[in-house]
Amino acid sequence: MTSSPTLSRTRRLVAGAAGLVLLGSALSACGAGAAADGSGTKVKGGTITYAHVQEPPCIFGGWIQQAYISRQVLDGLVTEDQDGSVKPWLATSWDVSEDGLTYTFTLKDGVKFTDGTPLDAAAVAYNFDQFENTEINGTAKVSMDPYYKSAEAIDATHVAIHLNKPYPQFLTLITQGYFGIQSPTALKTRSQEENCEKPIGSGAFTVEQWKKGQEVIFKKNPKYTSWPATAKHEGPAYVDEIHWKFVADGVSRYASLTTGQSDVIYEVPTVNWKQAQAQFNNTIRYITPGKPVSFYMNTKAGVFTDKLVRQAFAYGADRKGAVEAGFHGVIPYEGNPSVSQSTPDYNEDAAKAYAFDQDKANELLDEAGWTEKNADGVRTKNGKPLSVKLVYGAGFIFTSEGATVLQALQEQWKEVGFAVKLVPATMAELWGGKFSDPSTFDATPSYWTSPSPAILWIVWRPNTEKAPNGNNRSFYNNEELSRVIQSANTATDQNKGSELYKEAQQIISDDAAGVGLYTQNTLIAVANDLKDFWVEKSQGEPVFSDAYFVK
């Protein structure tokens, strides 16, 4: 969704005012709702109404929105526990060969897809082949791409996945919702439209109906047998249905929860977060691992080809203060540009670099030769102004609150002599590739979720003519960095791998090839009469199969 700056300002004002009114009504509702504090008896059945934000084009695919929703119908081989360890799901156990090149999974016996066909080793092998060799899921592909070789069904319950190099992160990566296993029969025999709208898995729910623009209705799978080891109960889901609604507007999403029309909401507006914590027993702030919302700095063209200028940019504005103010203290600042604080092997030192210091910024800019200033107070070098074109996804990567943060930073950058031009880009422009060329921007903030520091390779792999990497939007080709990440990915010694991942983060930070901003998050609030709703660890996918109502 895009909106003009004036509109978004109006929206903010209205949202703020509406927030106050909602607060009043919530306080008065508190007394009346004492019975709903959740200490009642368990009810079987019922319908969970979940208010989400974005509607994906298909249930499954490589977008985080699709990982969230496909988790309801598709099961994975393994899952990630809250402590970061990998636990059984469709695979009850697994063996890794001595050389680290073969993962042999033992599958749970007797699991069937909801079309009645068996979920056996051949089905799993077929799915992995599809991930790697078709367009079915680009994120699954890129997560295992350089190391994946083949998948092989040994017998009905044993499947081997062969890699061409050891890749210890492989297990963690396949815990993501992108790796949900689908019925090969359905994939092969049904139309693309059917598979898009009603994929067939073995999950706790099936897609009953998709009312486009409104909701997806999920029905419980009464024959569910393949819950993950992390489930809070064994057996089919307690509730009969989930109504997964798309409610783009934050004010109405939150109002739907306070009025009892929905039971769980995604993306609680940050203005309402404190109130939600006071009113609802179960509020979840999940900090998504992977690349945080940080700036890619164009190292190939424009003012940021000079490292000193990139560093001055990082020092020049109080990013921490702006994030805390803009998001009402709810969303944490993230100083590390390459991985967020919830990612394993996070480098804290890299996160502390470039604390707000305008003197330092001025020094660096003087050193870089941007010594003159024009009438507008913008630094110049050989008559050229120090201007930065900062392109951001308005309305889908950046909410209006995020845009406020950028506006605050823009003012501070001006104080040290940067003329930062904020360019709000629509989804059509960004996704259509208008700003993918080095000539089209100087800095652009974006995120990429992943449970593993192996995200470093996906994002920072050199972008060369021969092996293009469109994800490396800093156009930053650093041989040393490339070598360090590859060694980390293939290190069989866990401590060694961890050290190397930290080293890679340090290189990116030292070179200011990226500049940190804030973490990507999932903010969820749950009605008090719904128990055991949780979000899983790898991506923050909502889990409804254990949830039940109390009376």
Added chain:
Amino acid sequence: MTTLAPDLLPSVSTRPLPARTSVRAARRVGFKVVSAVLVLIAAASVTFFAQLVIPGDRATTILNLQNGREQKWSTAELAPVNDRFGFDHPLIAQYLDYVGGFFKGDLGTSYTQFRPVTSVIGAQIVPSLVLTIGALVVAWIIALVVTLVTVKRGRFVSGAGSSVEAFTASLPHYWVGVILLVVFAVKIPIFPVIGGDGLWGTVLPVLTLAIPLSGFLGQVTRDEFDKVLDQPFIVTARARGMGDTGIRLRHALRHAVLPAITLSGWALGALISGAVIAENIFGRPGIGQVLVTAVNTRDVPTVSGIVLVVAAVYIVANLLVDLAYALVDPRLRAS
């Protein structure tokens, strides 16, 4: 505007039309139908090409949408997508294919949902029409009541009436929607917050669109009403001893609503594509929402299909406006 009272105009003929007149009428209808079809084709064509002119590549968008990214893709990665959707065919061939399709009732297949565009639109058009026609009807009722009650009723009352109109006409939809939501769905929970397409859930979205529109309709009606009430035929009617309410309803109203009818033709088309804000706030399906998503994802056939539908609504609306003119103004029927 004539100064003759409508009663003095020749009455409408009830004789069967002579043959030549009916031929002329048929030709006129035929002409209207042909020009309507041409307008539709032109609308779809302009949209089709306009979308291709926008910077950015369709195959890139499809891959980025499928993978939630904003990156550049290699030629090898783009090739299968180009091939599947025929983006590698010459533009003119793609266009002819598209236009040829819609004579067969085929508006193409959505790039992102893999469904025929007719089914993408078909699922959304009913809630959209309910919302827009509902909003138009309610806007008319509010506008007429406010105007009839307040125009030329002394400085204070008519001043209040026109202030209400100026105020409502200037309200942004988003503001109206949120206020209605907070007041009538949260503070006084009469209506649902997320209404869906149910009848009860339609009330607040309809009001969200109707309130600002009623201000516009009221303003133009009031101006005209004001003028008409000074006309000699009104004085004549008063002289005949007719009551004020009777005069307003029977004589003045017909004259006063003509500009608002013209405005309604425009409003219906604008509402159907502009309903997205109301749809967003109340979590309601509709083609406004689909249009925004489709534009964002460069889903060319879906955007063109919706533009086609909106153009059709405009055409039908204008036809209805013509009919409505004839209904309220007997002079048009006579000619």
